[in-house]
Amino acid sequence: MLRNEKIKKRKSPKRIRIGPQPLELKPTHHNISLNQLFDQLKAERTAAQGASRLTEKSR
Numbered sequence: 001m002l003r004n005e006k007i008k009k010r011k012s013p014k015r016i017r018i019g020p021q022p023l024e025l026k027p028t029h030h031n032i033s034l035n036q037l038f039d040q041l042k043a044e045r046t047a048a049q050g051a052s053r054l055t056e057k058s059r
Contacts, residue, residue, distance in 0.1 A: 032040075
């Protein structure tokens with residue numbers, strides 16, 4: 001091999017940057033963080049569980 005010859009290196013695969021994807025949320029939820037959405041969902045679940053307990057007691 002001559003000194004002037006360059007060693008061919010394997011090209012690494014090109015990195016592709018993927019932009020943020022919209023979550024397709026309701027318009028009221030666009031400016032809310034995911035933590036706030038999770039807290040709201042948790043509150044709705046506990047409220048629904050409380051409502052189902054009330055209907056069971058009335059039977």
